[in-house]
Amino acid sequence: MKKNKFTNSTRRNFLKTAGLVSTAMFSGLSAKNNISNKIKTLSPLGELCDFTALPNGFVYLNSGTEGTMPQCVVSTLQKNLAKWTSDPTYAYELDRDLGKRQEFNRGKVSEFMGVEKNNICLTDNTTMGLSMAIMGLNFTHTDKVVTTNQEHSSVISPLQIWQARHGLQVKTQPFPSPEKIKNMNQTELLDTLFPNNSALRGAKAMCVSHVYPTTGVRLSLKSLREKADELNIAYLIVDGAQAFGAIDINNINERVENCDFYACPGHKWLNGPPSTGVLYIRNSNIQPPEFYPTISQRMIRYTDGNSNYPIAKALQIRGCSNTPGFTAMVRAMKFVKDEGGTAVIEKHILNLSIEIKNLILNHAPNCIISPYSDKDLGSGLTTFYPFRWNQPQVPIKDKKTAEWVAKTLMERNIQIRSIGIPETGSVNNTFNKSYALRVSTGYFNSNKEIEFFTSSLEDVLKKIN
Numbered sequence: 001m002k003k004n005k006f007t008n009s010t011r012r013n014f015l016k017t018a019g020l021v022s023t024a025m026f027s028g029l030s031a032k033n034n035i036s037n038k039i040k041t042l043s044p045l046g047e048l049c050d051f052t053a054l055p056n057g058f059v060y061l062n063s064g065t066e067g068t069m070p071q072c073v074v075s076t077l078q079k080n081l082a083k084w085t086s087d088p089t090y091a092y093e094l095d096r097d098l099g100k101r102q103e104f105n106r107g108k109v110s111e112f113m114g115v116e117k118n119n120i121c122l123t124d125n126t127t128m129g130l131s132m133a134i135m136g137l138n139f140t141h142t143d144k145v146v147t148t149n150q151e152h153s154s155v156i157s158p159l160q161i162w163q164a165r166h167g168l169q170v171k172t173q174p175f176p177s178p179e180k181i182k183n184m185n186q187t188e189l190l191d192t193l194f195p196n197n198s199a200l201r202g203a204k205a206m207c208v209s210h211v212y213p214t215t216g217v218r219l220s221l222k223s224l225r226e227k228a229d230e231l232n233i234a235y236l237i238v239d240g241a242q243a244f245g246a247i248d249i250n251n252i253n254e255r256v257e258n259c260d261f262y263a264c265p266g267h268k269w270l271n272g273p274p275s276t277g278v279l280y281i282r283n284s285n286i287q288p289p290e291f292y293p294t295i296s297q298r299m300i301r302y303t304d305g306n307s308n309y310p311i312a313k314a315l316q317i318r319g320c321s322n323t324p325g326f327t328a329m330v331r332a333m334k335f336v337k338d339e340g341g342t343a344v345i346e347k348h349i350l351n352l353s354i355e356i357k358n359l360i361l362n363h364a365p366n367c368i369i370s371p372y373s374d375k376d377l378g379s380g381l382t383t384f385y386p387f388r389w390n391q392p393q394v395p396i397k398d399k400k401t402a403e404w405v406a407k408t409l410m411e412r413n414i415q416i417r418s419i420g421i422p423e424t425g426s427v428n429n430t431f432n433k434s435y436a437l438r439v440s441t442g443y444f445n446s447n448k449e450i451e452f453f454t455s456s457l458e459d460v461l462k463k464i465n
């Protein structure tokens with residue numbers, strides 16, 4: 001792999017510096033106090049917790065697809081895999097950290113999310129959590145579910161199963177165009193997306209994303225709750241794939257308790273291992289026939305007359321899971337805490353994304369897709385159409401160009417991605433797509449990396465024929 005001028009020590013030093021700056025901003029501490037904070041990047045055991053796994057000079061701007069892992073997370077995973085291997089049956093049956101019941105790790109995750117253990121089921125990924133939520137509910141052909149034309153297939157697919165098998169009515173609401181969103185605040189956007197009309201009122205569920213993978217639009221969980229309540233919708237089901245680990249879930253507007261179900265990954269913005277995720281279930285007492293535990297070995301608990309078995313526990317016990325991964329996901333949550341918490345992480349991610357948004361806005365305002373005027377709508381994702389550097393007023397929307405730009409940047413050791421965006425007004429998100437570029441600014445990225453990306457992008461865009 002070609003190397004550029006960045007080294008891991010640059011990245012490491014930046015993180016420490018960023019920590020200093022953000023800590024100073026948050027608490028107004030003196031420089032002297034901040035120096036001791038620097039040492040906090042080492043865990044109490046002196047374990048290095050740093051993103052040194054990314055090769056020197058590789059500018060990774062794609063946390064929206066997969067995060068990387070800091071060293072302490074990798075070593076937790078390795079240590080617990082070794083522990084599993086040395087005594088597999090004990091590990092599976094009884095070990096506190098590795099056993100199938102996962103009481104301990106569910107407790108740790110619930111602390112991180114500020115909820116109770118019986119609200120939490122550890123999953124393989126967002127897709128699994130969404131499927132457990134959507135397939136678990138007891139829809140009938142008279143029910144309708146409200147969603148949007150920008151959902152990931154993890155939301156669409158289980159809805160399509162309900163539609164095909166039982167005639168569930170799916171109301172797909174089209175997002176307004178990026179030009180329109182630009183002039184909207186969060187309330188205006190939500191009122192446009194989900195107008196208070198008879199078609200939507202009284203739906204059984206609303207299935208939406210916390211952050212949209214296509215545009216980077218963030219919808220706060222509190223305003224989604226208010227909208228669901230206004231429309232008298234029974235269940236708010238949220239896909240948190242592009243939010244968890246990037247958004248400050250301790251902020252009153254972003255608390256998962258606003259949702260009835262919140263499914264998210266450990267492996268993207270949180271920088272945990274592959275095949276890890278969380279499903280939050282607000283009503284820990286929910287049970288059949290209102291909600292069934294799909295992918296579980298514990299349906300019998302509800303048929304044998306025992307009516308108070310926690311549903312999250314029933315969903316957790318489902319054969320052999322990636323429990324070493326769960327221990328490492330919990331370590332990634334401790335890493336967040338040690339860095340100063342979810343607010344510090346969100347601030348860093350958003351600050352970097354604002355740099356990318358400013359670059360596009362200053363040079364090619366017609367090409368930006370992600371919202372930028374209302375900061376409440378922003379996230380760590382920035383999407384924009386490619387353009388010829390000397391013709392910035394003309395967005396180029398075909399798949400080939402977006403893929404070519406992403407590939408050419410990759411040849412320079414910079415990873416972003418191309419992404420399909422459903423055309424405005426379309427209610428089917430598989431057709432009529434335009435293609436854009438998506439940059440994810442993760443916690444491990446530095447201002448220097450963004451500068452390198454910026455100059456490389458200019459260079460590449462100058463080469464578009």
Ligand SMILES: Cc1ncc(COP(=O)(O)O)c(C=O)c1O
Nearest residue numbers: 125126127152154213239241265
């Ligand atoms: C919005 C959204 N939902 C769901 C997923 C699927 O995530 P997972 O791999 O955790 O199932 C993705 C993946 O990119 C996503 O962007």
